[in-house]
């Protein structure tokens with residue numbers, strides 16, 4: 001069913017619409033986490049508020065929001081429900097690849113218009129059995145004959161795979177291509193079947209429902225992105241992933257700090273005239289939060305300086321900085337939430353108080369393993385054999 | 396110079412295919428050049444030609460083909476004299 005399509009002029013500002021969604025997401029976050037279920041109410045609200053297509057350029061009917069504006073939306077939602085915000089971020093990462101690389105391909109341009117009309121939810125299948133989180137290698141290959149493609153993948157993690165309207169799948173460009181010679185294909189609901197292979201009963205991010213599937217698909221060969229995946233990965237996916245993930249983790253950390261602050265203020269009100277225990281730690285954790293915010297914003301500034309310049313986006317210095325953004329924000333988020341728990345004490349440790357930060361803590365532990373930090377560090381250490389860090393403050 | 400580049404590609408097993416099957420303009424990434432191998436290869440080129448690739452050359456395009464590498468090295472050697 002198509003979501004009724006008001007003209008952009010009568011839509012409220014995106015951040016305001018996202019705050020309405022965040023209220024709904026917050027109401028269900030406990031249940032989503034406990035049951036490990038898909039946050040259907042919040043995703044329905046995202047679609048009703050037409051927030052799925054905000055990054056699509058205006059010429060295709062979208063709102064043309066920048067990565068920074070989109071990151072802000074992820075942060076607003078992250079303060080309400082980590083899983084819902086991560087789902088939204090992962091969707092926008094896929095949308096950013098369409099926006100950066102799909103405009104010149106008639107099929108992908110048409111798909112962007114459909115995304116606006118239908119408010120599709122886009123999922124990602126990069127992780128593969130036998131490859132793991134090594135994004136830049138595939139075992140499966142797309143077969144093309146007579147203008148049609150077929151593609152099968154042992155996709156060991158597809159977040160919200162069962163609830164998505166389309167999946168962007170990486171694979172080798174052809175059956176005889178090398179493992180690093182990859183393409184990306186948009187497969188739409190109806191083009192594919194998913195046979196569940198693994199479940200998602202996890203410590204945190206329980207609502208992303210990132211189950212494993214055997215994906216079998218077929219469709220029009222035009223659904224394959226014309227650019228090699230290496231370009232898509234370097235020029236849109238890397239920066240969008242690390243910035244929008246960072247924005248989600250920042251939102252989760254910020255909400256944990258808000259709870260810690262509420263706890264300290266409540267204590268201060270009970271004992272006027274004295275600084276409550278925890279106040280000093282609160283000052284400390286707010287400084288950490290500010291530091292994390294600076295990292296995300298600096299990442300966006302770095303991205304905007306390179307934006308629209310494929311060479312700059314494909315440079316090693318850029319890749320190293322985007323990698324570091326992920327390392328820093330994933331580590332910081334976990335430190336900040338742990339700190340918030342020290343401040344809130346048992347009230348934070350319990351799951352049923354206004355100061356609970358258990359869900360936050362469990363959600364942010366996923367950050368370090370969402371593409372393992374060790375894998376990213378080893379990739380960066382390789383880059384640093386030739387690339388030097390840019391020591392200017394303004395690139 | 397292109398012969399020396401070819402020799403290095405073969406010696407260091409930079410790509411997954413026989414270097415003789417590649418033309419000067421063949422895409423090395425399509426021939427299996429990985430990000431890890433490309434950096435090891437850059438270090439080997441720096442050593443072989445006694446050069447240092449500046450930051451602006453550290454992009455995929457610089458190392459996309461034998462011809463592209465040849466052009467970059469020629470530019471760097473030209474700058475030195």
Ligand SMILES: Cc1cc2nc3c(=O)[nH]c(=O)nc-3n(C[C@H](O)[C@H](O)[C@H](O)COP(=O)(O)OP(=O)(O)OC[C@H]3O[C@@H](n4cnc5c(N)ncnc54)[C@H](O)[C@@H]3O)c2cc1C
Nearest residue numbers: 124125126127132133157158159369370371372374375378
């Ligand atoms: C919440 C969440 C949602 C996700 N959603 C999706 C999705 O929608 N689609 C999708 O495709 N994937 C998804 N993933 C999977 C993700 O993209 C990674 O594939 C996954 O996190 C595994 O990455 P990895 O590198 O740790 O695993 P593996 O590659 O299996 O590595 C396992 C372990 O080996 C070590 N290791 C591996 N390589 C190296 C190296 N080079 N150097 C040092 N150590 C190394 C690390 O300790 C690593 O943890 C999701 C993951 C999470 C946590």
